[in-house]
Amino acid sequence: MGILVTILVGAIAGWLADLVFKRFSFSLLVEILLGIAGGFVGGWIFGAGGSFLDSVLTSFVGAVIILGIAALIKGARRTT
Secondary structure, eight states, rough: OHHHHHHHHHHHHHHHHHHHHHTTOOOOHHHHHHHHHHHHHHHHHOOOSSHHHHHHHHHHHHHHHHHHHHHHHHHHHHOO
């Protein structure tokens, strides 16, 4: 059951982060993976959350950080 909740939280967080960065349009699978990775990054920054909403918000912030880094890397590659 825990893996399903992780996938659900990752999907929600990745989708929300994709809404913030509209110029990146990823598939649902990439959004889920981004959200899961964001959960690890957000958990590392903020610590473990208790409720479902805390997990989604933490994963969202982590996913936005990852997308921001990806935008910086992609932008740097365009200028070269």
